[in-house]
Every structure is written in C-alpha cells, then in structure tokens.
Amino acid sequence: MATLDAPLQFPPALIRTVIPSVAQQIAGIPLWVIYHFKQTFTCNVHYENQLYGCINNYLQSIFPLSRRFMIIPQALVRRPLIDDEVPDDLRRVSFGSTGALHESRILSGTEAGKLIPDFLVVKVTPRPGTERAHRVLDVVEIKRDDETAEKADTQMKTYMEGLLAHTRDPNLRGFLVMGNSVRVYRIEVDKKEGPLIVGYPVSDMFNSPNGDIFTDQLFRSARDNWN
Numbered sequence: 624m625a626t627l628d629a630p631l632q633f634p635p636a637l638i639r640t641v642i643p644s645v646a647q648q649i650a651g652i653p654l655w656v657i658y659h660f661k662q663t664f665t666c667n668v669h670y671e672n673q674l675y676g677c678i679n680n681y682l683q684s685i686f687p688l689s690r691r692f693m694i695i696p697q698a699l700v701r702r703p704l705i706d707d708e709v710p711d712d713l714r715r716v717s718f719g720s721t722g723a724l725h726e727s728r729i730l731s732g733t734e735a736g737k738l739i740p741d742f743l744v745v746k747v748t749p750r751p752g753t754e755r756a757h758r759v760l761d762v763v764e765i766k767r768d769d770e771t772a773e774k775a776d777t778q779m780k781t782y783m784e785g786l787l788a789h790t791r792d793p794n795l796r797g798f799l800v801m802g803n804s805v806r807v808y809r810i811e812v813d814k815k816e817g818p819l820i821v822g823y824p825v826s827d828m829f830n831s832p833n834g835d836i837f838t839d840q841l842f843r844s845a846r847d848n849w850n
Contacts, residue, residue: 634749637691639850645842652684652838661829664803671767675741678765678800682744685841686760690849691747693757698743700785701736738785741765746848759790761844766801775799776806776822783808783820793818796844798837803828805837 625632643651656677663677679694686692744761762782766775779799786795787810797808799822807823826836 633751637850642846642849645839645846648685648842648845649838652681656680656684664828668767671765674765674767674800678742678763682742682763682841685838686744686845690845691749692760692845692848693745693747695743695745697739697741700738700740700743700782700789736785738782740782744844758792758848759786759795760792760848761796761798761841762786763798763800766799768802772801772825775801779806779808779822780820783810787818787820791818794844794847796840798840800828800837801825803830807836807840 660677660681663674668674675696679696682694686694740762742763742765743759744763745757745759748756748758750756762779764775764779764782776799779797783795783797793810793812795810797820799806799808804825805828806825809821809823811819811821813819826833828835828837
C-alpha cells in the first residue's frame, strides 16, 4: 500500500477499460453532489468563491481519479516561448508540465502573459524523476452572475487562446458558468483562418429545453480521454 511516508513508487500503466456511456456516467454521480451543487447555485451566494467547492466536487465526480484525471483550481497558464525566443542556454528557460518552454523564473522582471482560470481539467501521465506531464482537456470559469457577461466572454476566449498554445487538440472545451447559466466554447478549424474559438448560445443549467448541456459536454470530454 502506497502512503506518503513510504518510498516513492512509480505507478503501473493505466489499464484500458470499457468506456461507460454518458447515461451510465450520469447515473454514477452521487446524489449528494448533485443536491449540493444545485442548492449552492440557487441560493444567491454573495461571493464567487462560495461556488468553488461544489464545482470542484462536481468536476471530480465526472473526471474520476481512477482514470488519472486531475482538477487544478486557480491554475497558472504561462505563455509558451516561440522558437525564436528559446535561448541556446536552456538554463534560462523553464520546462512546463504541458511540454512547453517558458521564461525562467530566475530572470529579472515580471513574466508577461500569465493567465489564471478558475479550474483546469487535465489528464496526468506519470513520468520518472521531476518531470510532470499534463494534457489540458477543459477550462472552467465561474461567475456569480451574468452582470459582466461580455467581459467574461472575452476572458474565456483569452483563456482558450492561451491554452491552444499548449495543446493543438481541437477537442479542447471551455465552460463559462454565470449564475445558473453556462456557455460552452469549442474549437472550430477554418481552412483559411485556422483554429477559431466559438462560444455557443447560453443555456440554463437547470431548466433548458436542450437538456443538461453542462454535464453532457463534460462527460463527453471525459469519454474522449478515458483510456
């Protein structure tokens, strides 16, 4: 049994399993998680961070630890260096968990282009030594209400653009939760313009004619990256 005070053990490879259907996954969410989520979002909380706990629980119920998913609150997304910016002396760069190269923290001044979304969902691939490997799947941003919808939309698109520099995966998803509403963001590839960030119409999480878009899209992301 692995414990924190035992010698470090490298984990075995992830065992491939049958991917459950969306209906099976939804049925597996504990009732208390759904109850606490809806209760918190509908009780008119005063502060945005009062929503973080129930969102984190909900995401973890959709992206299980057993499949090596990880939820990162207040994730730091650093701007990757482009080829022309990488110095010959690699001691002057930092190696990020997504495989990108960044400005070294030993350099003077303030690093530009840092982003801090509320939550990132990543797939973890264990590596030996000090290397960490995270593949970014989803970004989730929380707003207490929709009073700043236009500003929040711009913020989400900035997050998506920043994350596209780390992953070229066209299945990258973004979720902007504003009060009881959610807006889903996806990548659409244009032959001339390249990857475009598209925000779909806002949907009510708890009373939409199209069903529970938030949970459905999150589970589809989990299914796409299950094995």
